[in-house]
Amino acid sequence: MLNIKSIPAFRDNYIWLIQNRDQHCVIVDPGEAGVVIDYLESNHLTLDAILITHHHADHTGGISELVRHFPHINVVGPASEAIPGITHSVAGGDQIEIFGHTFRILDLKGHTLGHIGYLGESLVFCGDTLFSAGCGRLFEGTAEEMWHSLQKLSALPDDTKVYCAHEYTASNLAFALAVEPENPELQAYRDEVNRLRAHHQPTVPTTIGLEKKVNPFLRPDQAEIIKSVSDRTSDLDPLSVFTVLREWKNEF
Template identity: 45%
Template structure:
């Protein structure tokens, strides 16, 4: 069985560590901080056997060089020459098998143009989504390179995944995102119930993640742009804007969050 745990890094990053029971081998996802990874490997007595990367931003890639300096291990990631150290470039719909688990690559541009996510459905366990900065619990990534249409399409792709999919995002942004979600949908009781759970988790210094696709469909306004309550809130916030389609609603919602 695949075991997943968080390695906190920087102010709010999570480097996800995937390990296989009884073998001692593991992978890390988006290792921006090599020292944090090395500390975790020593503490857990694990052997690093590969790296997964979702996109090129420094806080997801800066640890690659140090982690591979004395290790002959594969580095999987987007087909992007800007990311130094990638040995196995990946594109949409490709598959790879690591730690006896088959992952499917989902191209998810918007936050960056090269962004990909990793989806797997291990035997006898819930599906897994390693989504980097495309999807956050209660929110989504900023539009640094892509368009609102691209990110909206990427999130729609994730919406179609099995509802019990466990969602492993790369940042602990949940409480801040839920503050915005409450503003968009003040009558959404699921948001309030989830916020109370997250407050308790954070008081205990525990990650709010993983989330799930089912939960995000209930509380995340960026996954709910087809809902009347979200559409109405966006139109009231931007009454002068011409918002004729879902992507335009999404774009206006993202702009609202940018200045929230």
């Protein structure tokens, strides 16, 4: 059985730690090394590997120091992105093994052109592709690419846990409620998120099932969402609605 913990970093990043029963672990997207090293030392853990979803510095900045501290670890990352320190390049469709568990690599381009995710049994590490009640900005990819990536994730079983890399939920919900103010699931989720954040608790992981109820970027076929964007576009197919939503969120 894998035990997954979050290590907060910077203002709103989460570095995910996957631990087995023998005090060995794997780190996902270490933007900084110091908080990871402190956590490993205080919990007497041995680092075996690092998984990287994309090249942005807040996901990769800790690689070099962690490799110096743990010189024999593997560093797994996307084959199509130039990331210093990668020892094992992977692409969509590949598989890796973590403590006896198989993880499949998902091609999740959109936020960046080479963005990948790591899909295990009932869980996915999706970097900056899908957030709770939101999705990543389009820094390199197109809206169509991001839409296809989100469709891959939304097709996963509803109980799949989504380990995204940022605590953006409260701000994402403010936008989601502007888009779909009459959604009772959104209203209830906002109240729960406000309660969690008031107690300094994380709002992630989320689940695919929850996101299909509250995330406007997975719901562009819903009547209230279509109505909300109808003054911004005359094209109301799901991709066009998604594109307008992403542009609207940029300025929200």
